[in-house]
Structures are given as C-alpha cells and as structure tokens.
Amino acid sequence: MNELLRCQGLSRTFGAVRAVCDVDLSVSAGSRHALIGPNGAGKTTLLRLIGGSVAATSGRVWFGGADVTAWSQPRRAQAGVGQTFQHSTLFPTLSVAQNVSLALQRSRATPWWPLPRKPIWSAQADESLRALGLAEHAHRPVRSLSYGECRRLEVAVAMVRRPSLLLLDEPAAGMSAAESVLLTRTLRALPMEVTVLFVEHDLDLVFDLATRISVLHLGTVLATGTPSQIRENPMVQQAYLGSQAKEQRHVARA
Numbered sequence: 001m002n003e004l005l006r007c008q009g010l011s012r013t014f015g016a017v018r019a020v021c022d023v024d025l026s027v028s029a030g031s032r033h034a035l036i037g038p039n040g041a042g043k044t045t046l047l048r049l050i051g052g053s054v055a056a057t058s059g060r061v062w063f064g065g066a067d068v069t070a071w072s073q074p075r076r077a078q079a080g081v082g083q084t085f086q087h088s089t090l091f092p093t094l095s096v097a098q099n100v101s102l103a104l105q106r107s108r109a110t111p112w113w114p115l116p117r118k119p120i121w122s123a124q125a126d127e128s129l130r131a132l133g134l135a136e137h138a139h140r141p142v143r144s145l146s147y148g149e150c151r152r153l154e155v156a157v158a159m160v161r162r163p164s165l166l167l168l169d170e171p172a173a174g175m176s177a178a179e180s181v182l183l184t185r186t187l188r189a190l191p192m193e194v195t196v197l198f199v200e201h202d203l204d205l206v207f208d209l210a211t212r213i214s215v216l217h218l219g220t221v222l223a224t225g226t227p228s229q230i231r232e233n234p235m236v237q238q239a240y241l242g243s244q245a246k247e248q249r250h251v252a253r254a
C-alpha cells in the first residue's frame with residue numbers, strides 16, 4: 001500500500017518531559033491506524049505534531065511525499081490533514097448545518113463571523129452529514145444533540161474539507177457502549193480515500209476498526225502491527241494490554 005504519512009525521528013519535549021521521543025511511524029493510504037498506550041504515553045502529542053498544532057523539537061513529518069515539518073496547522077489542513085480534538089470545538093447555540101457551514105467558510109479562508117445571510121453549503125457538506133448519520137438532524141441546535149451525536153458531528157465538520165488524512169483524538173471518549181458501537185460502524189463506512197489515524201482508549205473500538213495499531217509507551221513506539229500481531233505481542237501485553245485487562249477485571253469486581 002502507498003505510504004501517506006511518515007514520521008522520522010520525531011520528538012517533542014515540554015521542559016524536562018519527553019512527551020514524544022524519536023518516533024518513526026508510517027501510515028498507509030486507506031488504513032485505519034490506531035495509536036494506543038497508557039495515559040501520558042504521548043499519543044495526543046504525536047497526533048498534534050502530525051496535525052501541526054504543536055511544533056517538533058526534532059525529527060520530520062512527511063505527508064503525501066512533502067516534508068511538512070515546518071508547515072503551520074492551517075497549511076497542513078489545506079493540504080488534506082483534517083482533525084478532531086479531545087475537547088469539543090462546536091458552537092452549541094448554532095444548528096448542526098450552521099456548524100458545518102462555518103467549517104466550510106473557514107476552509108475557504110473567508111471571514112467566518114458574523115454568519116452570512118446565505119450559509120455556504122456544498123455537496124460534500126451533505127455527504128459528511130449523511131456519512132456520519134446526522135442528515136436528519138441538520139436543523140437541530142447542537143445543544144439539543146446527545147453526546148454521541150456531538151462527537152459524530154465533530155467528525156462531520158472535519159470531513160467537509162475532504163481530508164485525505166483524518167486525525168481523531170479519542171473519538172469515543174465519554175460515549176456509552178451503544179454510542180461507541182454506532183461510531184465504529186460509521187467510521188468503518190467512511191470512504192477508503194480517507195485515511196484515519198486515531199487515538200483511542202476503548203480497545204473494543206480499536207480492535208474492531210483498526211487495520212494497523214501502534215502502541216506508545218513513555219513517548220516511544222513499542223510495537224506496530226496488525227491487530228492480531230499486537231494482541232499477541234508479549235511486550236505489549238506486559239506494558240499495556242495486561243494492565244488494561246487487570247484494570248477492567250478490577251472495575252468489574254468493584
């Protein structure tokens with residue numbers, strides 16, 4: 001498969017904290033690539049280094065064959081890197097359609113406030129809402145949506161720019177099991193032209209959706225492989241999956 005993204009020796013320190021340390025990562029076009037690992041492993045920082053909202057201390061990021069290391073976040077977005085964040089970026093008093101329309105406006109570099117009388121719209125905006133199962137909610141204010149619907153709207157907003165790489169930071173965080181299953185189904189149905197690189201703690205979602213998984217531990221990549229390779233990797237078992245299973249047994253007993 002063609003490589004869409006490559007990180008080479010990528011590092012980021014915050015003072016004395018080595019959040020991401022000499023990471024090499026290759027993401028194939030069309031893959032659903034998961035980043036997993038314990039809290040503080042560096043997953044979000046790595047995603048932000050790729051999205052361009054955090055600058056690298058050293059190392060390089062290649063996207064679609066171009067060295068984008070020095071590119072700003074808006075320039076990377078223009079080149080096809082879309083993203084959602086751990087915390088909501090939606091406007092709660094505006095409708096679903098208005099939130100999507102604003103994202104389109106931003107992508108065209110037109111002033112995005114105040115709202116124009118005639119909202120900007122496109123076939124891709126319709127397609128994004130349909131793909132995320134939100135078409136029938138287009139005129140509802142965001143504040144009336146369920147939590148799961150809001151998280152899906154964030155993905156729809158990121159999709160309006162037709163990204164070739166979609167970065168999702170904990171898309172299922174805070175969702176109920178049913179919402180998480182619906183999200184997995186929706187993400188699985190995204191067109192293969194969209195490559196998805198996502199951080200997630202919900203391992204059911206990860207093993208259901210991912211075609212490839214990288215495990216981060218203390219800022220470094222411990223292992224990368226197919227879901228079954230990762231499940232069987234003794235180092236991963238010890239550093240992460242084992243402790244997760246212990247945690248889950250503990251929660252179940254409690």
Ligand SMILES: Nc1ncnc2c1ncn2[C@@H]1O[C@H](COP(=O)(O)OP(=O)(O)OP(=O)(O)O)[C@@H](O)[C@H]1O
Pocket residue numbers: 014017018019037038039040041042043044045046
């Ligand atoms: N802006 C920042 N300033 C200082 N330290 C930071 C900053 N961002 C991240 N860190 C530190 O870098 C390390 C990695 O954080 P990061 O959020 O990338 O981990 P993570 O794997 O995404 O964790 P979680 O699963 O809890 O979200 C942590 O020790 C964190 O405290």
